[in-house]
Structure formats: structure tokens, C-alpha cells
Amino acid sequence: MPVSEVVVIGGGIAGITAALDLANHHIHVHLIEREPTIGGHMAMLDKTFPTNDCSMCILSPKMVDAYRHPKITLHTCTEVTGIKGELGNFQVQVIVHPRYIKEEDCTGCDDCVTVCPVEVYNRFDAGIGVRKAIYKAHPQVVPNIVIRDVEHCINCGLCYDVCGKNAILRDNEDGEEEAVIHAAAVIIATGYEVFDATLKSSYHYRQIPDVITSIEFERMINASGPTSGALKRLSTGDKPKNIVFIQCVGSRDCTAGSSSCSAVCCMYAIKNALLIKEKSPDTEVSVLYMDIRSYGKGYEEFYNRAIQTGVRFIRGRPGELYQNGSQVRVQVENTESQEIVKIDADLVVLSVGLRPSADTATIAERYGIPCDETGFFDSVDQKVNHLSTIRPGIFIAGTCREPMDIPDTVAEGGAAAMRAVITCLKGEHAAI
Numbered sequence: 101m102p103v104s105e106v107v108v109i110g111g112g113i114a115g116i117t118a119a120l121d122l123a124n125h126h127i128h129v130h131l132i133e134r135e136p137t138i139g140g141h142m143a144m145l146d147k148t149f150p151t152n153d154c155s156m157c158i159l160s161p162k163m164v165d166a167y168r169h170p171k172i173t174l175h176t177c178t179e180v181t182g183i184k185g186e187l188g189n190f191q192v193q194v195i196v197h198p199r200y201i202k203e204e205d206c207t208g209c210d211d212c213v214t215v216c217p218v219e220v221y222n223r224f225d226a227g228i229g230v231r232k233a234i235y236k237a238h239p240q241v242v243p244n245i246v247i248r249d250v251e252h253c254i255n256c257g258l259c260y261d262v263c264g265k266n267a268i269l270r271d272n273e274d275g276e277e278e279a280v281i282h283a284a285a286v287i288i289a290t291g292y293e294v295f296d297a298t299l300k301s302s303y304h305y306r307q308i309p310d311v312i313t314s315i316e317f318e319r320m321i322n323a324s325g326p327t328s329g330a331l332k333r334l335s336t337g338d339k340p341k342n343i344v345f346i347q348c349v350g351s352r353d354c355t356a357g358s359s360s361c362s363a364v365c366c367m368y369a370i371k372n373a374l375l376i377k378e379k380s381p382d383t384e385v386s387v388l389y390m391d392i393r394s395y396g397k398g399y400e401e402f403y404n405r406a407i408q409t410g411v412r413f414i415r416g417r418p419g420e421l422y423q424n425g426s427q428v429r430v431q432v433e434n435t436e437s438q439e440i441v442k443i444d445a446d447l448v449v450l451s452v453g454l455r456p457s458a459d460t461a462t463i464a465e466r467y468g469i470p471c472d473e474t475g476f477f478d479s480v481d482q483k484v485n486h487l488s489t490i491r492p493g494i495f496i497a498g499t500c501r502e503p504m505d506i507p508d509t510v511a512e513g514g515a516a517a518m519r520a521v522i523t524c525l526k527g528e529h530a531a532i
């Protein structure tokens with residue numbers, strides 16, 4: 101019996117798009133996500149450039165569609181440990197991590213979350229928010245089910261008592277499970293990580309409290325984030341009156357991170373500068389940049405709007421940051437005027453670049469496909485076959501291939517789905 105199903109690995113916007121496009125072509129999809137919810141980085145964002153549409157308003161219906169689609173089987177808390185076989189007949193080996201919840205019984209009511217007394221750092225809020233030991237990473241998770249974090253759970257028993265459905269499992273009642281999924285084609289859409297800003301030691305991230313990263317800023321300015329959208333200095337909780345964005349942190353920098361451009365940081369900094377001006381026109385906003393790369397449709401106009409709104413753009417890369425009284429001293433040479441500019445900022449936002457996920461090399465080895473010199477998954481070629489890997493029938497899409505914005509990621513997810521459709525219909529000749 102020929103296999104006609106497709107495995108999509110990674111439930112960010114690339115993987116969701118690919119899964120929905122395949123399912124709408126009547127091909128059964130297994131969407132595999134290692135986190136308890138799908139959504140990826142787009143779920144963390146407040147607005148999206150260049151239209152400043154609400155990110156979750158676009159993403160959330162797609163997440164729900166993917167969950168409810170009769171042709172999509174969603175596997176959360178699941179990782180692929182190996183891919184055996186070949187085009188038309190892959191055996192995808194997966195490991196399912198325990199949730200310690202009976203998924204079919206949990207209604208997502210949050211009663212257990214309310215009574216849980218433990219608070220721990222919430223990775224989803226990128227360092228500025230907390231969650232409970234039994235939790236949802238954010239209110240719009242899909243599937244709408246909690247997860248019990250056994251590492252931090254103190255076994256106080258309050259959640260078991262309050263759960264009317266008896267849906268919470270004890271430590272010895274759940275465990276890892278292995279399975280094999282058969283597929284004609286595989287799409288890898290495992291996304292990116294942001295650059296670890298502690299590696300750029302001169303900016304003193306994690307040492308000076310008011311130096312934060314752009315992804316932390318996205319959570320802060322987000323109405324459903326940990327500060328309910330209020331801009332705050334992490335040192336005092338006060339509203340910042342002077343905010344500085346530093347560009348190319350971990351991008352175009354051979355001393356830390358990567359020599360490549362991360363493609364999205366100019367635009368997301370302009371977006372966030374505009375959002376600050378909308379919320380608080382009196383706040384001074386400066387963007388310290390090397391070059392502004394506003395290459396897409398409507399992007400240059402977006403940049404010009406920021407200039408007109410009073411955002412100050414200074415061409416230069418700052419030296420070492422230091423605490424100056426209650427503020428952060430940023431010193432930069434304006435390379436257009438050769439002036440030395442000194443700014444005492446209340447909040448400094450590091451525009452961190454997009455890097456391959458830490459386990460990309462391990463995954464590449466497990467899946468039998470190579471990485472390129474930047475550490476992202478490698479394509480057969482960069483021009484007409486950039487979604488194909490050296491293994492026929494295994495495709496790559498989105499930011500696991502190279503840094504890109506959401507429109508390009510969506511285009512790649514759809515294109516990879518079409519490649520997989522052709523593979524399922526026609527077999528090997530269509531695979532590359």
C-alpha cells in the first residue's frame with residue numbers, strides 16, 4: 101500500500117502554512133511540534149511590519165484551523181529522533197514527551213493554574229514574565245490544554261483537588277513514548293533562535309537591568325504580555341522616557357554571532373519605534389544602525405513614516421554601554437557627521453539577530469541532511485531548488501533555512517507544501 105501522508109516538523113507559521121496547504125489538497129499531515137503549543141515565534145510578537153497588524157489576530161485562526169482540520173494530526177511535546185527510508189516511504193521516528201495531563205479530559209479551564217502556588221520564569225515571555233508549575237505558556241495556546249512541569253512542581257496536591265475532570269496525572273502515571281510515522285515526504289520547518297546577547301559582552305545584557313533584547317521588548321509591548329503592554333524600566337518599574345535601539349546585535353558582526361544580515365531586525369526595530377511613538381509621543385526614540393535594510397513592499401515607506409514621527413536614526417555602532425547613575429550611557433560616533441553622540445537612556449533594546457536553533461546540527465545529523473557554513477539547513481542549491489535537501493523527498497522551509505520575515509516564511513511554507521504534493525502524486529521525478 102503506497103504511503104501518501106506527509107510529516108511536517110515544526111509548528112511555527114512556516115509549518116502551519118505547509119500543513120494547512122497540504123491538508124486542503126486532501127493529503128493527511130502529521131504536524132510535529134516539540135513545545136506544548138504550536139505558533140512558534142510569531143505568537144510572541146505584538147504587531148507585524150509593515151502594516152502593524154496584530155500578530156495573534158492573523159496567527160491564532162490558523163493555529164485553530166490546523167488543530168481542527170480533519171486531515172491534520174497534531175503531535176505536540178513531540179520530537180523526531182530519526183528519519184529512515186526514502187522518498188515515498190519514510191519512517192519518521194518520534195519521541196513523545198509526557199504532559200502529565202489526560203489530553204482528552206482537560207478542558208483548559210485554568211482552575212489548576214489559579215491554585216498552583218509555584219512561580220517560575222516563563223520562557224515564552226523571554227525573561228520578563230513568570231508562569232506557574234502547571235501552566236499554559238500564553239492564553240491562546242493550541243491545543244488549549246495545560247502542561248505540568250514536574251521539575252518545578254512541589255506536589256502540593258492543590259491542582260489534583262481542584263480539577264473536576266481528574267485530568268492531572270501523577271509523576272508515575274505518564275512517561276515518554278516512542279512511535280514511528282510513515283510518510284511519503286517530510287517538510288522541516290524548525291525555525292530559529294534569537295542571538296544570545298550575553299555573547300556581546302560590551303553591551304552588558306543581564307548585568308545592566310535596563311538593557312533588554314528585542315524579543316523581550318515584543319513581550320513587554322504586547323497587550324497580552326507580562327506587563328499588559330505597559331512599557332517599563334526593569335530597574336524601577338517606571339515608564340521609560342528615552343529608549344535606544346541598537347541594531348545588528350549578533351548580525352553582520354564577526355566578533356560575536358554571524359557575519360550575515362538577519363533580514364528582519366531593521367524592520368522590527370522601526371515597527372517597535374513607531375509603536376512607542378503611537379503609545380507615547382513624548383518618548384524619545386533613537387535607532388543606532390549600520391545600514392537600514394528596508395527592501396520589501398511598503399518597507400521604505402514604513403521607515404520614512406518613522407522618521408516623520410520623530411524617531412531619530414543615527415548611523416553608528418556604539419561602544420561599551422555602562423550604568424550612569426540611574427540611566428544607561430550609550431556613546432556612538434555618528435558616522436555621517438563624525439560627531440560623538442552621548443545618550444543617557446532609560447531603556448536600551450538590543451536588536452538581536454536570527455540564529456539557527458541550538459540543536460540544528462544534531463537534528464541535521466539525525467535527519468541525514470547537511471547545514472551550510474552559517475549553521476542553517478543547507479539546500480540543494482540557492483536558486484531554483486532552495487527548498488530541497490540532498491535527501492529527495494525531504495524539504496526545508498522558513499527560518500530553519502535562513503533568516504526571513506513572515507511573508508517570505510509563509511511563501512516558503514506554501515511552496516514546500518506544493519513540492520510535497522507533487523511528490524505524493526508523482527513520486528521521485530518530481531521530488532527535487
Ligand SMILES: Cc1cc2nc3c(=O)[nH]c(=O)nc-3n(C[C@H](O)[C@H](O)[C@H](O)COP(=O)(O)OP(=O)(O)OC[C@H]3O[C@@H](n4cnc5c(N)ncnc54)[C@H](O)[C@@H]3O)c2cc1C
Pocket residue numbers: 109110111112113114115132133134135138139140141142145147148149178179180289290291292293294314315318364368371452457463497498499500504505506507509
Ligand atoms: C524580535 C522579533 C520581531 C519580529 N517581528 C516581525 C514582524 O513584525 N514581521 C515579520 O514579518 N517578521 C518578524 N519577525 C520574524 C518572524 O519571527 C519570523 O519570520 C517567523 O516567526 C519565522 O517562522 P518559522 O515558522 O520559520 O519559525 P519559528 O517561529 O521559529 O517556528 C519554528 C517552530 O518549530 C518548533 N521546533 C523547533 N525545533 C523543533 C524540533 N526539533 N522538533 C519539533 N518542533 C521544533 C519550534 O518550537 C517552533 O514552534 C520578528 C523576529 C524577531 C526576533
